[in-house]
Amino acid sequence: MEIFWVVLIIQGIVFGGFCSFIASQKNRDTASWFFLGLFFSLIAVLALIAIPKDNSPDQPNLNRVCPFCAEQIKEKAKVCRFCQNDLPEPDVEQSLEPENNDEFIERENRIVKHLQKKLNREPTEKEIEKAKWDGIEL
Numbered sequence: 001m002e003i004f005w006v007v008l009i010i011q012g013i014v015f016g017g018f019c020s021f022i023a024s025q026k027n028r029d030t031a032s033w034f035f036l037g038l039f040f041s042l043i044a045v046l047a048l049i050a051i052p053k054d055n056s057p058d059q060p061n062l063n064r065v066c067p068f069c070a071e072q073i074k075e076k077a078k079v080c081r082f083c084q085n086d087l088p089e090p091d092v093e094q095s096l097e098p099e100n101n102d103e104f105i106e107r108e109n110r111i112v113k114h115l116q117k118k119l120n121r122e123p124t125e126k127e128i129e130k131a132k133w134d135g136i137e138l
């Protein structure tokens with residue numbers, strides 16, 4: 001009779017371990033699936049195979065592609081989890097929109113005009129640079 005229990009326990013642990021392994025592959029709770037496998041063995045394995053992979057809790061927003069390795073990564077990731085490369089901020093591309101560029105050029109034009117008036121001649125690169133850094137009021 002003793003051997004029966006030993007076999008049952010070993011079988012339960014084997015199925016439990018197998019279930020928790022599949023559960024981890026499917027992003028399911030490994031601990032509870034270990035116990036389900038322990039008690040229900042083959043039934044739990046079949047049930048686990050039947051259920052779909054759960055992507056919702058741990059991996060939201062997998063809608064960016066790493067520019068270095070082309071793997072799918074989270075939108076707000078700063079470092080790629082596959083290649084460990086530093087990633088550019090998701091907003092960087094948006095902040096370089098043409099309208100901001102226009103504003104920048106317009107400001108530079110205003111500075112040049114301001115200097116032309118003030119100096120009565122074409123301002124040099126250096127003078128324009130200096131005026132930009134000084135943050136002159138226009």
Ligand SMILES: [Zn+2]
Binds near residue numbers: 066069071080083
């Ligand atoms: Zn990567």
